[in-house]
Amino acid sequence: MLKKCMFIVFIIVLTLSLSACTSAKPDAPGTQKFTVEELSQYNGLNGSKAYVAVNGLVYDVSGIPQWNNGAHNGLQAGQDQSSAINSAPHGTSVLKDLKIVGTLVK
Ligand code: HEM
Numbered sequence: 265m266l267k268k269c270m271f272i273v274f275i276i277v278l279t280l281s282l283s284a285c286t287s288a289k290p291d292a293p294g295t296q297k298f299t300v301e302e303l304s305q306y307n308g309l310n311g312s313k314a315y316v317a318v319n320g321l322v323y324d325v326s327g328i329p330q331w332n333n334g335a336h337n338g339l340q341a342g343q344d345q346s347s348a349i350n351s352a353p354h355g356t357s358v359l360k361d362l363k364i365v366g367t368l369v370k
Pocket residue numbers: 316317318323325328330336337339345346348349351352353354358
């Protein structure tokens with residue numbers, strides 16, 4: 265009887281572990297892939313999300329006050345701003361506080 269119970273518990277634990285592993289979605293946050301064209305849809309205009317790419321990573325700047333409507337010091341979201349960030353007073357130090365949504369594919 266005890267052996268049977270232990271076997272059932274083992275099966276339940278195994279099933280829960282397997283479902284936890286397989287429930288990870290391929291497009292979970294941070295793993296989305298964007299072409300330059302797809303990225304351009306996230307320009308922060310008309311209520312859209314505001315994403316910017318820097319050195320191959322795509323960052324979410326939606327909700328950042330300095331990026332209101334996707335605009336920031338002459339820049340617009342939805343683009344690869346790898347060069348522009350080098351001329352910013354803050355440099356790349358601001359990136360560590362932004363959410364990474366995925367990568368830019370060429
Ligand atoms: C990919 C490019 C860029 C990103 C991701 C970015 C991101 C940010 C973020 C998140 C902030 C808010 C920082 C905070 O609240 O602590 C900020 C502020 C600011 N950014 Fe940018 N920025 C970029 C490019 C630029 C450029 C090109 C300039 C100017 C040439 C610039 C000038 C500023 C200034 C003056 C502030 C306000 C002061 C400060 O927080 O340092 N940024 N930026």
